Structures are given as C-alpha cells and as structure tokens.
Amino acid sequence: MKYIISLIFIMCAATIGFAQDNEGIQFQNISIDKAFDAAKKENKLVFVDYSTVGCKPCKQMEIEIFVLPEVAEVVNENFVSVKIDPIKNKAEEKRAREEYGVTGFPTFIFLNSEGKVLKDYSGYQNKEEFLTLVKEVLILK
16 A cells, blocks of 8 residues: 555656646746846846737647747746736736737737847747747847
8 A cells, every 4th residue: 555655646746747847938927017127137038928818829829839848948048928918907008009019919029128129029930930039039138
C-alpha cells in the first residue's frame, strides 16, 4: 500500500512540475503603467496583447501560440506581458485607440519601459511569424 501511495505521489508531483513548465506566456494582471514600472525594475520590455472575448484569432493565439514553450521562453525572459480586453476596460479602450491606434483584435504592442512603441502588429500569427516579430523587437531594444 505504501508503494502505491508513493507511486501516486511521485506521478502527481511530476505532472504538476510538467504543467508548470508549460504555462505559456505569463500575462500579469496589471495595468500598462504598472507593467512599465515592473519592466524598469526587471530591465525588460513590455508586451501588450489587446484581445477580446469572442475574438476567434485572439483565442487561437492564446491556445495555439502563447502556450508553446519556445514562444513562452523568449517572451517571459524579455518582456513584462499584459493582456487587456479593451471592451471590458473603457479606460484602456480609449488608450488603445488614441495612443496606440488599435482598430482590431488581436493587436500586439511591444514597448520599452519608457512607453515608446517599438513595434506593433494586428492579427493572427503562426509560431514562426510571432517569434520573428519578437526577435525584431529585441533587436530594436
């Protein structure tokens, strides 16, 4: 019986460890301004994903691209990431439209810690396209 319990414990621990390694991009539940503060402290850039509920390309990015280990690794190492639904947050909707020219979803905005836009892109991207975009931003850094 002890053997079975030990085996179950080991399997659960391994599963939890595996799941934690594959969380994908770690989006923080903070404002863009707080992301700038965090980016300054951590010497990182800021990645903002403007997406909305019911947006099919937004959901595709979330479940197909942002969960990939190779994508998550480069983004988590170099960016403070924030996901914002401007439809649910009217203050952020105004900022998205007026400051960043967001007109469709998903829109990705890459900024330095001072708020300067380094690059932006709207629409679904496959893994290679998204990684190329991220690498271009890192070169501009």
